[in-house]
Amino acid sequence: MAQQNAVQQTPFWYNFLLICLKPLYRWKIKQRAESDALYQQECVERFGPFQPPKNLAAIWFHVVSVGETNAAQPLIEHYLKLGHPVLVTNTTKTGQARAKSLFLKAPYLDLFQAVYLPVDQKSLLKQFFELYQPKLLALVETEIWPNLIAEARQQHIPCILLNARLSEKSAKGYGKVSRLTRPMLQQLTWLLAQDKATQQRYIELGLDRTKSQVVGNIKFDITAPQQFIEQAEQIKQDWNLLGRQIITLASTHAPEEENLLKQLQQYLNSNPYLLCIVVPRHPERFEEVYKACQSLNLNTQRRSLKQTIQADTQVFLADSMGEMWLWYALSQACFVGGSLNEPGGGHNILEPMVLDVPTVIGPRYFNFQTIVDEFVAERAILIGENAEQITAQLLNCLNDSTQRQQLIEQAQVVLKRNQGSLQKHIQLLDHYLKQTDYS
CATH class of the missing domain: 3.40.50.2000 (Glycogen Phosphorylase B;)
Incomplete structure (x- = not known):
């Protein structure tokens, strides 16, 4: 897929801050790890060398925790049933446990993989993208990371924010770092918002209005397993x-x-x-x-x-x-x-x-x-x-x-x-999946 705009690099201060916080992040992982083996596994997934991929050209869903995993559940299930390989990355341990409990089983064992999202450093994300070679990156709700989005643009991979929500409080927080937020949002391929208020907040923060639409909340389409x-x-x-x-x-x-x-x-x-x-x-x-x-x-x-x-x-x-x-x-x-x-x-x-x-x-x-x-x-x-x-x-x-x-x-x-948002999400994802097939 052709790149529409040049990749906008993240500010020096952001990348320097990530380097300074890395030891603290490792310490936090160790504190919450239930065993040394689980600590080592999480560190490998966060900082590399990464687990080998089960499949290349997977649809990559990034979901923070349990709530976002549940929101993405019907979408993930839809594509797994069609035989598409799916990669899920999580930020939290509870989110990963939820994803695995839903999909790491027959008949999806060979199609599904769940790992932690690497730390948002350029070098790590470049390695991750080149190793897994995803077909499309779907971020769920509010999980936006500057280097992650920039690397997707660098790799010519559609990056879509699904079921997007943004509270007034969170919007004010993003607005305080506009030099980081505006370029990040400008590099999104598309945004599907839960409501008009969310869409407008993202636009005011720098999102191109022509790259967004309001489709309701996909959570209303969820069914109990x-x-x-x-x-x-x-x-x-x-x-x-x-x-x-x-x-x-x-x-x-x-x-x-x-x-x-x-x-x-x-x-x-x-x-x-x-x-x-x-x-x-x-x-x-x-x-x-x-x-x-x-x-x-x-x-x-x-x-x-x-x-x-x-x-x-x-x-x-x-x-x-x-x-x-x-x-x-x-x-x-x-x-x-x-x-x-x-x-x-x-x-x-x-x-x-x-x-x-x-x-x-x-x-x-x-x-x-x-x-x-x-x-x-x-x-x-x-x-x-x-x-x-x-x-x-x-x-x-x-x-x-x-x-x-x-x-x-x-x-x-x-x-x-409120049901019906799921089908609108599928239509948009299918559109970009077809484009990647022809690129």
Whole structure:
């Protein structure tokens, strides 16, 4: 594919800063690594020498973490089913675990590969591109890296930002480094925005208006993997959960778990049928959350120890990765975290909605403002101002069948109204894939 514009090099200060931060980055990887072997593996993928590719000319999706992986799931699955090789890179350990749990299995084993994204240094990215030789680079949501985009342009590879979102707060941050942001956005091949506000923010930061369009949020087209629905049904039978009332606290941050469990404690102690599943957002906090459960004298079982939910279990700590769909499928009500803590921002509310799970969030959900606002307008979600109010709302969802059904029905109205973005994404990707075939 012909190069439309000359490659604009990133500023010296940016590349010098990356060199200075590299030792700190290695230290951070070591701190969170579960073993020396996993530390070495991640360092190899971040800093080279890189893993050999399973396939050349793959469609490369870069997704930061769990939320972006879930957003890209239907797209990745579409191309794998067509027989296209797919490479996924992640920034976080949870994101990579999620990608592998979805696709590193039959019938996609030979077509799918997931590795960490290399550090955004010119030399490393040049090596990575030349080794993997991707056909197209698809960045998901807000994961934009200056040298990554510049190298894609250098290699004449289409670089598209999919399902793009950008909050007002994030836009202000990018605006403070306009000498870095503007050239980066000018080198994108195309941008598909979730909404007009996002599109306009990117344009004001330097994106060419003619290289963008608003197509809605691909997350509305997501479907729950059948394997987790079936697994949940089996667990209900095997662990005798059919008579339990189950609340899930999902994607939680400190101090959300402790604050909510303190409010739930009296109800867990007085109602033997009530069960709370806690799914912390970050694996490095698993032990911390377990200790919080112990400090409240709540009978807690752990997924990482292969423990099962017993008749007297009050809290089940889902200290695993890649199983969020499973815990939602077991729930009758849920709280989606990252919305009660400071500064907050929120996480994806659509996964529980798809599974007809009434959903409660806290007041700080600016990362998903547009989505949440639409559900609020239809009275399809509950928002609590504090842990006490959220607890009351969760218990009402369990005990008031009329309210629970209304929330489910209204959520389905919003979900169905917003579907269709997936096909628009596929049309654009197919357009550029055909161009690369002929170049």
